[in-house]
Amino acid sequence: MRERFDYPGVIHLHSRYSFDGRASMEEILRSARKAGVRFLLLTDHCTLEARRDGWEGWHDGVLVAVGQEIAPRFNHYLAFGIDRTYPVGEDDRVPPEDYIRFVNGEGGFGFIAHPDHEGTDVFHVKHYPWIDWNVKGYAGIGIWDFMTDWQSSLTGTVRALVSYAAPAFFLRGPRPVTLSRWDLLNEAAPVPGIGELDNHDTVKRFLGISFPVFPFSRVFNLIRTHVLLDRPFEGDAAKDIEAVFDALRKGRSYVSLDAFRDPRGFRFSVVSGGAEAHPGETIRPAEEARGAVDLPFPGVIRVIRNGRLLLEEAGRSLRFAVDGPGIYRVEAFLKKFRKRRPWIYSNPVYVESA
Numbered sequence: 001m002r003e004r005f006d007y008p009g010v011i012h013l014h015s016r017y018s019f020d021g022r023a024s025m026e027e028i029l030r031s032a033r034k035a036g037v038r039f040l041l042l043t044d045h046c047t048l049e050a051r052r053d054g055w056e057g058w059h060d061g062v063l064v065a066v067g068q069e070i071a072p073r074f075n076h077y078l079a080f081g082i083d084r085t086y087p088v089g090e091d092d093r094v095p096p097e098d099y100i101r102f103v104n105g106e107g108g109f110g111f112i113a114h115p116d117h118e119g120t121d122v123f124h125v126k127h128y129p130w131i132d133w134n135v136k137g138y139a140g141i142g143i144w145d146f147m148t149d150w151q152s153s154l155t156g157t158v159r160a161l162v163s164y165a166a167p168a169f170f171l172r173g174p175r176p177v178t179l180s181r182w183d184l185l186n187e188a189a190p191v192p193g194i195g196e197l198d199n200h201d202t203v204k205r206f207l208g209i210s211f212p213v214f215p216f217s218r219v220f221n222l223i224r225t226h227v228l229l230d231r232p233f234e235g236d237a238a239k240d241i242e243a244v245f246d247a248l249r250k251g252r253s254y255v256s257l258d259a260f261r262d263p264r265g266f267r268f269s270v271v272s273g274g275a276e277a278h279p280g281e282t283i284r285p286a287e288e289a290r291g292a293v294d295l296p297f298p299g300v301i302r303v304i305r306n307g308r309l310l311l312e313e314a315g316r317s318l319r320f321a322v323d324g325p326g327i328y329r330v331e332a333f334l335k336k337f338r339k340r341r342p343w344i345y346s347n348p349v350y351v352e353s354a
Helices: 024-034 096-105 146-151 157-165 176-188 235-248
Strands: 007-012 039-045 057-060 062-072 079-080 108-114 140-145 191-196 202-206 211-215 223-229 253-257 265-271 275-278 289-305 308-322 327-337 339-346 349-351
Touching: 007 191, 007 235, 024 039, 024 062, 024 202, 039 079, 062 157, 062 235, 079 096, 079 253, 096 108, 108 308, 140 176, 146 191, 146 275, 176 327, 191 211, 191 223, 223 235, 265 349, 275 349, 289 339
Parallel strands: 007 039, 039 062, 108 140, 140 191
Antiparallel strands: 007 223, 057 062, 062 079, 079 108, 202 211, 223 253, 253 339, 265 275, 265 289, 289 308, 289 327, 327 339, 327 349
């Protein structure tokens, strides 16, 4: 198995440059550094000001790339690699093909954000789902969003307070509807998946008490996207940002909940003869093909083929026969405090007909 360099990062977060954020970049970077985050993809609303103020690049071990969350009433979009913002208001109804075309025309790319967001009545958060699935031209979609997942646990006052105190224990993983749609989209063409944090550190008032939801120091160990690079970071900001962008566009990554166990050491590949494919890659077997999954800690491994469970096994490794063409991806779970916890969701390996 060829060496891959695994770097954990956080995609989709908001700073004080955004109208709905309040954390400074200094505070965000301190929290990221302490949590072991290696890259941040900042997505403030309607602004790239953080880049103009010099925040894009390396900051004592943390790489920052500045993008924009294009956020009309529905169909939020995370845009990267652009030098101009797409102006849009929160209550605007804009066809998403307009801003997808704009981003691509600027030489950038983007991901559909929190596609099945439902909001929550407890904190008076509106729903912001993606509702137009006829569009083309996006690079991929968010498959697991911290805020979408956590807010779904807020079914009452007591539960809201407990889940605020220990959010990792209330995360249930990507929504089944999101995974099902993702699998279907991948059958037509590769659609890479990413994880999202969508944290704002805004102050909310609940039961007469004001408190932040959430300080970045409390959430940077939650939903991360790990990129799998062919070479280590070089310390050249432009080259390293492009390496992260290239991995995300190609699906050479996986999404994970890092609060309970560090997933680095996770490996998934399909091998046939001298050929080998990792997440985001395609293989056309010339002879018998075998799949291999390895975890850094014992867990439950699930192999999904064309959206259906192929096999499930407990342990640290799994070897299986790849009997035919299809889209193969892996899910892994940990058992913590007597419950199965969602842990790892890989991008697919695409197996073509021999």
